[in-house]
Amino acid sequence: MAYMAKRLLLVEDDRFLxxxxxxxxxxxxxxxxxxxxxxxxxxxxxSEPWDLILLDxxxxxxxxxxxxxxxxxxxxxxxxxxxxxSNSSRxxxxxxxxxxxxxxxxxxxxxxxxELGDRVTRILDAAG
Numbered sequence: 001m002a003y004m005a006k007r008l009l010l011v012e013d014d015r016f017l018x019x020x021x022x023x024x025x026x027x028x029x030x031x032x033x034x035x036x037x038x039x040x041x042x043x044x045x046x047s048e049p050w051d052l053i054l055l056d057x058x059x060x061x062x063x064x065x066x067x068x069x070x071x072x073x074x075x076x077x078x079x080x081x082x083x084x085x086s087n088s089s090r091x092x093x094x095x096x097x098x099x100x101x102x103x104x105x106x107x108x109x110x111x112x113x114x115e116l117g118d119r120v121t122r123i124l125d126a127a128g
Contacts, residue, residue: 005029005030005031006029006030006031006051006052006124007030007031007033007048007049007050007051008025008030008031008032008033008050008051008052008053008054008120009032009033009034009035009041009044009045009050009052009053009054010022010025010032010033010034010035010054011034011035011037011038011040011041011044011045011053011054011055011056011059011064011067012034012035012036012054012056012059012085013036013037013056013058013059013060014056015036017108018034018036020113021054021113021116022034024113024114024116024117025116025117025120028117028120028121030120036060037059037060037061037062038059038060038061038062038063038064038066038067039061039062040061041053041055041059041062041064041067042062042067042070042071045067045071045077045080046074046076046077050080050081051081051124051127052081052082052083052103052120052123052124053071053080053081053082053083054082054083054085054116054120055067055068055082055083055084055085056084056085056086056108057084057085057086057087057088057093057097058086058087058088064084064086065096065097068082068084068097068100068102069100072100072101081103081123081127082101082102082103083102083103083104083106083119083120083123084097084102084104084105084106085106085108085111085116086105086106086107086108087107087108087109088107089107089109089110103123104119104123106119
């Protein structure tokens, strides 16, 4: 039986961080597709099944929060697993997205690529 790489959608506008995450996650065997703004991220999220979406909150065109709210309102995308990546550590921001049902909330300034990969692996292993 052929191994199918877990499919990740990375929605991140910071070019350096996006590339670093792509390389690191691909080295772990994940298939990574990237979007550079909220509109593209939402379009891609709706276009095919994903094992996990890594979603930045501060994005051009459409905020990560709006992307998440839109996904949760739609029956077809409501159950998508989302891991939030944000620059904000404000408790209010964390609570707002947590109430929308996310797999976790990671503050980018406190995050290493090793930790990101470990967290993604744990989420996907728990999901089966």
